[in-house]
Amino acid sequence: MPSLINSKDQLLRERAASVIPGGMWGHMATRYLGSAYPQFFKRADGCRVWDVDGREYIDLMCSWGPNILGHHHRAVEDAAARQRSLGDAMNGPGEVLVELAELLVETVAHADWAMLQKNGTDATTACVTIARAGTGRRKVLVARGSYHGAVPWCTPSLAGVTAEDRAHLIHFDYNDVASLETAVEQAGNDLAAVVVTAFRHDIARDQELPTAVFAKRARELCTAADAALIVDDVRAGFRIDLAGSWEPLGVRPDLSAFSKAIANGYPLAAITGNDRFREAATKVYVTGSFWYGAVSMAAAIATIRTLRDTKAIIGMNAAGERLRSGLDAAAKKLGLSLRQTGPVSMPMVLFKKADAFCSAALREGAYFHPKHNMFLSAAHTDRDIDLVLQAADAGMAAAAQVA
Amino acid sequence: MPSLINSKDQLLRERAASVIPGGMWGHMATRYLGSAYPQFFKRADGCRVWDVDGREYIDLMCSWGPNILGHHHRAVEDAAARQRSLGDAMNGPGEVLVELAELLVETVAHADWAMLQKNGTDATTACVTIARAGTGRRKVLVARGSYHGAVPWCTPSLAGVTAEDRAHLIHFDYNDVASLETAVEQAGNDLAAVVVTAFRHDIARDQELPTAVFAKRARELCTAADAALIVDDVRAGFRIDLAGSWEPLGVRPDLSAFSKAIANGYPLAAITGNDRFREAATKVYVTGSFWYGAVSMAAAIATIRTLRDTKAIIGMNAAGERLRSGLDAAAKKLGLSLRQTGPVSMPMVLFKKADAFCSAALREGAYFHPKHNMFLSAAHTDRDIDLVLQAADAGMAAAAQVA
Numbered sequence: 001m002p003s004l005i006n007s008k009d010q011l012l013r014e015r016a017a018s019v020i021p022g023g024m025w026g027h028m029a030t031r032y033l034g035s036a037y038p039q040f041f042k043r044a045d046g047c048r049v050w051d052v053d054g055r056e057y058i059d060l061m062c063s064w065g066p067n068i069l070g071h072h073h074r075a076v077e078d079a080a081a082r083q084r085s086l087g088d089a090m091n092g093p094g095e096v097l098v099e100l101a102e103l104l105v106e107t108v109a110h111a112d113w114a115m116l117q118k119n120g121t122d123a124t125t126a127c128v129t130i131a132r133a134g135t136g137r138r139k140v141l142v143a144r145g146s147y148h149g150a151v152p153w154c155t156p157s158l159a160g161v162t163a164e165d166r167a168h169l170i171h172f173d174y175n176d177v178a179s180l181e182t183a184v185e186q187a188g189n190d191l192a193a194v195v196v197t198a199f200r201h202d203i204a205r206d207q208e209l210p211t212a213v214f215a216k217r218a219r220e221l222c223t224a225a226d227a228a229l230i231v232d233d234v235r236a237g238f239r240i241d242l243a244g245s246w247e248p249l250g251v252r253p254d255l256s257a258f259s260k261a262i263a264n265g266y267p268l269a270a271i272t273g274n275d276r277f278r279e280a281a282t283k284v285y286v287t288g289s290f291w292y293g294a295v296s297m298a299a300a301i302a303t304i305r306t307l308r309d310t311k312a313i314i315g316m317n318a319a320g321e322r323l324r325s326g327l328d329a330a331a332k333k334l335g336l337s338l339r340q341t342g343p344v345s346m347p348m349v350l351f352k353k354a355d356a357f358c359s360a361a362l363r364e365g366a367y368f369h370p371k372h373n374m375f376l377s378a379a380h381t382d383r384d385i386d387l388v389l390q391a392a393d394a395g396m397a398a399a400a401q402v403a
Numbered sequence: 404m405p406s407l408i409n410s411k412d413q414l415l416r417e418r419a420a421s422v423i424p425g426g427m428w429g430h431m432a433t434r435y436l437g438s439a440y441p442q443f444f445k446r447a448d449g450c451r452v453w454d455v456d457g458r459e460y461i462d463l464m465c466s467w468g469p470n471i472l473g474h475h476h477r478a479v480e481d482a483a484a485r486q487r488s489l490g491d492a493m494n495g496p497g498e499v500l501v502e503l504a505e506l507l508v509e510t511v512a513h514a515d516w517a518m519l520q521k522n523g524t525d526a527t528t529a530c531v532t533i534a535r536a537g538t539g540r541r542k543v544l545v546a547r548g549s550y551h552g553a554v555p556w557c558t559p560s561l562a563g564v565t566a567e568d569r570a571h572l573i574h575f576d577y578n579d580v581a582s583l584e585t586a587v588e589q590a591g592n593d594l595a596a597v598v599v600t601a602f603r604h605d606i607a608r609d610q611e612l613p614t615a616v617f618a619k620r621a622r623e624l625c626t627a628a629d630a631a632l633i634v635d636d637v638r639a640g641f642r643i644d645l646a647g648s649w650e651p652l653g654v655r656p657d658l659s660a661f662s663k664a665i666a667n668g669y670p671l672a673a674i675t676g677n678d679r680f681r682e683a684a685t686k687v688y689v690t691g692s693f694w695y696g697a698v699s700m701a702a703a704i705a706t707i708r709t710l711r712d713t714k715a716i717i718g719m720n721a722a723g724e725r726l727r728s729g730l731d732a733a734a735k736k737l738g739l740s741l742r743q744t745g746p747v748s749m750p751m752v753l754f755k756k757a758d759a760f761c762s763a764a765l766r767e768g769a770y771f772h773p774k775h776n777m778f779l780s781a782a783h784t785d786r787d788i789d790l791v792l793q794a795a796d797a798g799m800a801a802a803a804q805v806a
């Protein structure tokens with residue numbers, strides 16, 4: 001009787017259908033998920049969310065990335081509240097802007113400077129614009145299938161997009177050196193930038209870490225052409241390495257885009273750059289009404305410091321290992337074929353009966369996503385992961401029963 | 404001795420210069436203002452702001468629009484705090500999304516539906532994309548000099564912008580019916596949309612209200628071509644008429660973009676549309692990591708209800724009349740030539756010695772802008788306006804002394 005179980009969610013969906021096109025837009029529309037998934041949420045705390053019908057879930061999405069320390073993290077909320085009591089959007093930024101820019105420059109290895117925005121798309125678009133301004137060139141290389149945002153030059157849907165919006169994009173295949181070299185050749189002396197996600201995290205396919213060979217070759221090609229290497233760290237940023245997701249590879253980009261986890265859920269994005277592109281960054285005009293809001297900046301400072309001081313990435317990796325090995329063991333026991341790829345703290349779990357698995361696990365209180373990478377937070381304890389694994393057992397049993 | 408007076412601001416500027424390209428980006432960079440203007444702010448309350456050196460100003464900018472009820476407005480802060488204690492960014496929106504969409508549809512006359520974003524630029528860009536998706540056409544008409552945002556298709560600087568980013572823009576002159584007709588003709592059967600600001604509020608020039616003839620003709624031309632009439636109400640929205648800024652003209656757009664004042668400083672943008680473009684709105688893919696954040700939505704509901712229940716626009720207009728007539732009288736007394744244009748609640752004050760005027764008024768505690776329109780709020784009392792006029796007297800005396 002789903003109409004009873006989901007009664008409040010159902011009622012809200014009906015109201016939404018009349019005042020919102022299709023009832024919901026964008027990546028949080030549950031029409032991309034099974035019908036068991038709630039559309040509307042009542043509250044969140046730590047690594048848990050409650051839907052409007054009062055059901056509790058251990059959350060493996062972290063709001064699709066942002067809540068890296070868990071909801072209502074004390075240090076972040078205190079910093080935000082302190083700044084809020086002073087002021088948020090004012091006629092100019094607060095001192096926190098300078099503190100945050102200094103913290104980013106100190107934390108992100110390639111960074112000589114930083115600028116702030118609101119959306120991940122703002123950050124990736126600003127990087128591309130700065131690369132073009134700094135090189136005087138137009139061609140931008142992107143990997144086939146990579147997501148870099150939701151405006152005409154990069155959005156996955158072509159509705160409302162003109163050919164000209166993408167006239168200067170050239171595609172290569174992620175981790176494929178030869179295809180990157182071909183694309184660079186194709187750009188000729190008009191190469192402005194290579195844009196590449198921190199790792200390959202395309203929808204509904206196995207994740208892939210960048211090979212060192214690929215990352216180093218991308219750096220070499222950009223250096224040789226005096227073009228910008230842009231790492232889109234919007235999704236992975238602050239979960240792989242606080243110094244930047246390609247730092248463990250020994251490869252430093254010219255420009256990086258960050259957002260999602262930067263302020264533990266407060267709306268913020270950032271780009272960092274090196275001195276090669278500092279002057280170009282002064283020439284582009286990028287701005288927004290809320291880009292100077294001090295509360296999100298105060299939250300970001302507290303978030304980054306907490307991640308650093310608590311070595312949160314180590315903890316998230318341990319939680320990720322526990323989840324991955326637990327899921328593997330459970331699948332093996334049932335003879336289910338399961339694919340888990342990418343960084344353990346950003347789990348991607350793909351198998352043929354994903355919908356049956358996810359719906360059943362959801363009923364047991366674990367919020368999995370059937371085809372998008374997930375996100376662990378520093379709030380996920382061993383006990384939480386064990387509860388997730390219990391729910392996953394129910395999910396696998398359901399999946400095993402599907403013909 | 405400005406280095407003493409501005410000592411903390413100066414220190415922050417020096418730190419900023421090393422970690423932020425040019426020391427500051429975008430419209431809040433004080434390099435566009437006189438050197439007397441502070442770059443960094445300590446706090447804000449009601450209609451007042453305090454810079455980092457502790458000087459207090461009555462604010463005529465309202466953070467460039469957002470703070471329409473004044474900083475720390477009780478009803479807004481209470482609503483935001485209530486939602487924050489539940490959750491902000493979750494795996495989906497809260498009930499407040501449906502409530503806000505319903506409130507927008509009930510409030511904005513042309514609206515059959517609403518969608519939410521973060522930046523004004525997100526809203527104008529989404530309107531254009533939906534118009535193209537809904538018409539299957541490409542050409543977008545914009546007025547010369549109008550500001551619609553800060554991404555390549557519309558940003559005022561051409562640095563980093565390619566010709567293709569603007570390949571399908573055709574320009575007309577605001578309020579010039581003949582030029583609009585010519586542009587429509589030029590678009591031929593490829594006309595997707597006419598985009599027009601609620602009134603003409605270009606930088607450093609007299610503001611102009613749209614004539615009824617112009618507005619009605621724009622509506623007729625779009626209707627005849629089955630193209631979208633898009634009113635960019637990002638700046639003016641909620642200050643002219645809660646039903647939409649063109650409602651007093653009897654002209655209803657197909658799509659409207661809102662942001663700035665919608666949530667009294669909390670980051671939010673919205674588009675509203677009619678049923679002609681509902682299906683198109685389901686086809687475009689627009690989203691952002693923080694577009695589902697419930698706190699800004701709760702703040703928006705409280706803001707719009709307060710504006711409605713307190714008839715705030717009447718009060719802002721009265722404050723604007725008091726300011727305009729006071730400034731006119733003072734200028735007349737000194738024989739200064741002063742131009743004040745546009746809606747009184749969004750004052751544009753232009754005269755030849757604006758820098759001298761503004762710097763002196765600033766010293767006396769009134770924050771004027773020399774070439775951008777300003778914004779009054781519901782927190783500006785008669786007493787505040789009188790204090791502004793006192794500061795303006797000092798400003799005019801200074802201006803009168805300039806050769």
